Amino acid sequence: MSTLASVAVCAASTRPHRIEAAAALAAHLALPLVAEDDHAHEVLLVLTDERLEARQTDSRAGAVAVEFTSGSFGYRRRPGSPREAVVRAVGFKGQPLEVFDMTAGLGRDAMVLALAGCRVTTCERSPIVHALLEDGLRRAASDDELAPILEHLTLIQRDAIEALHSAPRPDVVYLDPMFPERTGSAVPTKELRLLARIVGASEDAGALLDAAVASGAPRVVVKRPRLAPTLSTARAATPGMRLEGRSSRFDVYFPTGA
Ligand SMILES: C[S@@+](CC[C@H](N)C(=O)[O-])C[C@H]1O[C@@H](n2cnc3c(N)ncnc32)[C@H](O)[C@@H]1O
Incomplete structure (x- = not known):
């Protein structure tokens, strides 16, 4: 397992409520609260x-934040088109579809699916990554066009294997595990590098796939770098x-033979 970065929290604001919110976040994440110019930690959550x-x-x-309304993802540029490979991979053709995304990360794939019209539950194990995504979703909720989409996107902070076990059976389980020598993904390099420093490589990609198959969902989609080997287990x-x-690349498994 790669060495993870040390992380601290700070406020870059003079507003009392933001300073209090930073202290509350540090306590919630059990991370040190430091000054903005304190560079003793490799990653600062600001x-x-x-x-x-x-x-x-x-x-x-540069800094990484979850931005759904602007920047490279800006949803107006990425309108969740049915032509998007991830949308085709989950088999969405306009009918209601419940997707359980086991690996939320910075929420891009989940948002593309929600924008296309899927109902998405997305699960993130890392409390730090979850905090970044939750903040991005909170800001997106004040966008009039995105707010109705977000009603169909639920974020949970939990290990996805446990969460899927107690969830109603979805139509599709989606997973995008970290890949050690990843050579590209929907997440741009800066974001992916940061994720790798915070969460490391997925040691449990096979266990995620097995849990997806065991959920009884008729379709399981695994995102891989285009040239990576197939993820395969005894179950799948x-x-x-x-x-x-x-x-x-999107590898699609049909565990129930559907
Ligand atoms: C490559 S990123 C996913 C990127 C995401 N598809 C996107 O579009 O932004 C993988 C994420 O899965 C999370 N993860 C890995 N194993 C997990 C598990 N068992 N339960 C929940 N999240 C997990 C990692 O913490 C990491 O944030």
Whole structure:
């Protein structure tokens, strides 16, 4: 397992309620609360007046925050088109579809699916990544066009294997585990590098796939880097279908033979 970065929380605001919120976040995450110019930790979770962002103090990479209304994801540029490979991979054709996303990360795939019209439950194990995503969703909820979409997107902070076990059977289980030598994904490099420093590589990708198959969902979709080996376990040996995106591949398993 790779060494994880040390993380601390700080406020970049003079407003008392933001300073209090930063202290509450540090306590919630059981992380030290430090000054903004304290660079003793490799990653700083910074609560500004507008948002929660992660800064890498030992790198020139810019801050990472979850932005659904602007920036590279800006939903107006990525309208959840049915042509998106992830939308085709889950088999969405306009009918109601419940998708359980076991690996929320920064929520991009979950948002693309929700924008297309799926009902999505997305699960994140890391409390730090969850805090970043929750903050992005909170800000997105004040966008008039996104607010109705977010009614169909539920974020939970829990291990997905446990959460899926106690959830109603979804139509599709989706997983996008971290991949050690990932050569591309829907998540741009800066974000992916940060995620890797916070959560490390997925040691449990096979266990995630097994839990997805055991859930009884008729369709399981695994996102992989385009040239990566297939994820296979005793329960799920061979995908029934493959779809290639720009830099990613979607392996689709049909555990119940559907
Ligand atoms: C590659 S990222 C997912 C990126 C995401 N698809 C997106 O579009 O932003 C993988 C995420 O899955 C999370 N993860 C890994 N194993 C998990 C588990 N067992 N339960 C919940 N989350 C998990 C990691 O913490 C990490 O944030």
